[in-house]
Amino acid sequence: xxxVELPQQLAEIRDGFLELEEKDRLLLLLEFADELPELPxxxxxxxxxxERVVECQSPVYIFVEVDEAGAVHLHATAPRESPTTxxxxxxxxxxxxxxxxxxxxxxxxxxxxxLGITRAVSPLRMRGMTAMLARTKRQLRALAAA
Amino acid sequence: MSVELDPSPKFTAxxxxxxxxxxxxxxxxxxxxxxxxxxSDEDVLLYETGHIPGSVKIDWHTxxxxxxxxxxxxxxxxxxxxxxxxxxxDSTIVVYxxxxxxxxxxxxxxxxxxxxxxxxxxxxxRDKWVAEGRDLTRDxxxxxxxxxxxxxxxDDAPVRAFKDDVLAHFGNPLIDVRSPEExxxxxxxxxxxxxxxxxxxGHIPSAVSxxxxxxxxxxxxxxxxxxxxxxxxxxxxxxxxxxVIAYCRIGERSSHTWFVLTHLLGFPGVxxxxxxxxxxxxxxxxxxxxxxxxxxxPMAR
Numbered sequence: 001x002x003x004v005e006l007p008q009q010l011a012e013i014r015d016g017f018l019e020l021e022e023k024d025r026l027l028l029l030l031e032f033a034d035e036l037p038e039l040p041x042x043x044x045x046x047x048x049x050x051e052r053v054v055e056c057q058s059p060v061y062i063f064v065e066v067d068e069a070g071a072v073h074l075h076a077t078a079p080r081e082s083p084t085t086x087x088x089x090x091x092x093x094x095x096x097x098x099x100x101x102x103x104x105x106x107x108x109x110x111x112x113x114x115l116g117i118t119r120a121v122s123p124l125r126m127r128g129m130t131a132m133l134a135r136t137k138r139q140l141r142a143l144a145a146a
Numbered sequence: 147m148s149v150e151l152d153p154s155p156k157f158t159a160x161x162x163x164x165x166x167x168x169x170x171x172x173x174x175x176x177x178x179x180x181x182x183x184x185x186s187d188e189d190v191l192l193y194e195t196g197h198i199p200g201s202v203k204i205d206w207h208t209x210x211x212x213x214x215x216x217x218x219x220x221x222x223x224x225x226x227x228x229x230x231x232x233x234x235x236d237s238t239i240v241v242y243x244x245x246x247x248x249x250x251x252x253x254x255x256x257x258x259x260x261x262x263x264x265x266x267x268x269x270x271x272r273d274k275w276v277a278e279g280r281d282l283t284r285d286x287x288x289x290x291x292x293x294x295x296x297x298x299x300x301d302d303a304p305v306r307a308f309k310d311d312v313l314a315h316f317g318n319p320l321i322d323v324r325s326p327e328e329x330x331x332x333x334x335x336x337x338x339x340x341x342x343x344x345x346x347x348g349h350i351p352s353a354v355s356x357x358x359x360x361x362x363x364x365x366x367x368x369x370x371x372x373x374x375x376x377x378x379x380x381x382x383x384x385x386x387x388x389x390v391i392a393y394c395r396i397g398e399r400s401s402h403t404w405f406v407l408t409h410l411l412g413f414p415g416v417x418x419x420x421x422x423x424x425x426x427x428x429x430x431x432x433x434x435x436x437x438x439x440x441x442x443x444p445m446a447r
Binding site (some may be wrong): 014026027029030033076080081082083084085087119120122124125 | 189190191192194195205207208213242
């Protein structure tokens with residue numbers, strides 16, 4: 001089979017959603033929102049490093065980093081009043097954490113739609129998460145090309 | 147059996163003071179039999195992060211819109227949905243939400259399509275409740291009891307306008323409540339919001355621009371009566387007896403303006419064109435004006 005296997009942590013997040021009843025999946029999304037870490041302090045003085053995800057209704061900013069060992073890290077910030085957006089970016093952050101650039105770039109663009117929350121969240125809102133993943137991958141491509 | 151009204155002096159200046167309650171009033175009346183508090187937000191998870199104790203959630207996408215057709219749910223679905231939230235036909239509903247009650251107004255307007263009689267807004271909405279440090283909870287266990295809600299017809303005509311109604315309306319006042327950039331045609335969506343697909347930019351000819359948020363004070367409450375009169379009567383030129391249609395992009399922001407014109411200023415027969423720009427800006431052969439001027443009204447068709 002030519003298809004690249006989904007990294008284990010992303011598969012686990014997906015399975016975690018799918019094994020729940022649809023109405024409980026929103027609560028899992030809320031857990032992810034609650035788990036979104038604060039931005040590392042070094043970003044506090046450098047808002048210019050953060051990229052706004054304009055496809056999202058609330059102000060969410062992301063910054064992708066590759067460390068010396070070649071591992072990917074996603075840093076993000078979104079307001080407390082926008083828990084859906086926080087949940088989305090938290091899933092992607094945990095999902096790509098520590099992957100290699102190749103692994104992260106191989107994450108399917110439609111990964112968000114595999115979580116089984118499109119109906120509970122609404123397709124319109126899901127677009128924001130797809131856009132976050134696309135922007136994360138675009139930043140990675142730019143880093144890889146640099 | 148209606149729950150007693152909020153006698154706040156600010157509200158008595160409005161045309162229909164019975165449509166608003168204050169945060170103090172709500173705090174005092176939480177748990178009153180016959181009262182159901184409904185939270186309705188833009189963010190589908192905000193209720194889950196903490197809500198007014200005892201309140202239920204109604205989401206505009208997943209509860210009020212038909213999942214297939216671009217329309218609201220029908221009578222059967224509405225009855226089932228309301229019943230599942232513990233709402234009866236004679237319940238007093240108080241709706242509150244984020245963003246200056248923008249989505250709460252939308253929910254209230256949809257309840258109006260089904261003729262629910264006693265439905266009120268919490269002045270200041272979720273923002274004011276939170277700013278005042280009042281209680282929020284994540285507990286939903288207390289709100290599980292369902293009720294019987296009758297199947298009632300949805301009567302769109304009095305408060306809802308369709309595209310053909312707008313074409314026939316030319317010569318009467320239209321209010322465009324979107325941002326100035328959307329009105330002029332510079333963009334087809336709100337600043338900082340996702341592109342939601344309109345092929346053409348601009349506004350409906352003769353529509354006056356009054357962005358919805360001008361009716362809201364910084365603390366998310368409605369502006370006092372005299373300030374609203376200055377905006378809508380003096381500035382936008384609405385007069386007694388006018389037959390008004392308001393629109394925005396999908397009918398949510400214009401629900402807020404619909405509430406202001408109908409319940410706070412007392413204009414009868416105001417309609418909300420919920421097809422709004424996502425319909426008009428994609429429709430074939432409808433007139434559009436670009437720029438900051440309203441433009442002349444075409445012949446009514």
